[in-house]
Amino acid sequence: MQQILALGLKSMRDDTLRLDYVAANLANAMTPGYKREVTVGVTVPLVNPQFSAMVDGLHAGSSSSAIANSLPPFSPSMLVQADVSVGTLKSTGRGLDLALAGPGYFEVLTEAGPAYTRQGDFRIDGRGRLVTAAGQLVMGQGGEIRLNAAEPVIDAAGNVFESQGAAAAFTDGGSGKALGTGMHPADAQPVARLKVVQFDDPKAIQRQGGGLVQGAGVPTQMKDADIQVRQGYLENSNVSAMQEMVQMIQTMRHFESMQKVAISYDDMTGQAVRKLGDLA
Structure with missing residues (x-):
């Protein structure tokens, strides 16, 4: 019978974790390139579970391909994944703002090693290197990118041009409008x-x-035909505030339902104990 109470408490704990992710999504609704995190239900085997093990199980954040190996037997029955759908693109008119209209990540170099981002608000540092807003080096296929021009031209495949001839070819008769x-x-x-x-x-x-992420396994360089760089744009977060609010309301209602189940079961157990005491 303790399994019923354990399942109720376990479900309530899952709901509190789910609310944490909803809150994080809402907090980053205006963060460029942010990918919302979603929770996915996972079937957890419950074979003669111990009450303490069910309540104290650890949360698993592994990928779907590793659920069987990484999910503790009595962990919260959900998996956290990123929603990788592309956000809408916002025109900024700034030449060093870059967005990816398809999959992939820009590689940057941090003190801890390579990291990856879709937050493309780049700039040029005092040494002429292309860097992120936080100063990390934006990497090219041949290493760090050094520029002499303050307004380079970058095509859809990620090629960086800085000559006057290339820049002129990208604009409409010197009007400054990108072709x-x-x-x-x-x-x-x-x-x-x-x-x-x-x-x-x-x-x-x-x-x-x-705005930096790490992925599972070793990243692979995308083919030129699959890269979709857009200069003068930033990718908006793919978070929908309305969708997150609906998720929050549903989660809170589910939590309240599980709370009622736990309270009712506790009352029922108390009554059973009292009746057994009377019979004794």
Whole structure:
């Protein structure tokens, strides 16, 4: 009979964890490139479970391919994954703002090693290197990217041009209006190419803070044909405030229902104990 109470308490704990992720999504609704986190139900085997083990089980945040190996027997029955759908693109008119209109991540170099981001509000530091807003190096396929021009031109495949000829070819008669991504003269040579990578399991990412993530396994460099860089744009967060509020209301109602189950079961157990005492 303790299993009933354990399941109720376990479900309530899952709900509190789910609310934490909803709150994090809402807090990052305006963060460029942010991918919302969603919780997915997982079937957990319950074979003669111990009450303490069910209540004290650890939370699993592993990828779907590793559930069987990493999910403790009595852990919360949910899996946390990233929603990798692409957010809408917002035009900024700033040449160093870059967005990915498809899958993938920009690779950057941090003090702890390579990390990955879709938050493309880049800039040029005092040494002429392309860096993130926090100062981490934005990596190209040949290493760090050094630029002499303050307004480079970047095509859809991530090729970086900085010559005057290339810049002129990208604009409409000197008006400053970009003709579009992927257009460059045949004789223009890129000075660098952005390193855009992808993960085998894009949903299994771990947040590092500051818009940076790490993925499961070794990332692979994307093919040029699959890269969709948009210069002068930033990707909006894919969080829908209304959707998160609905999720919050549903979770709170479920928590209240499980709370009533636990209280009712506790009352029933108390009455049973009292009756047994009277019979004794």
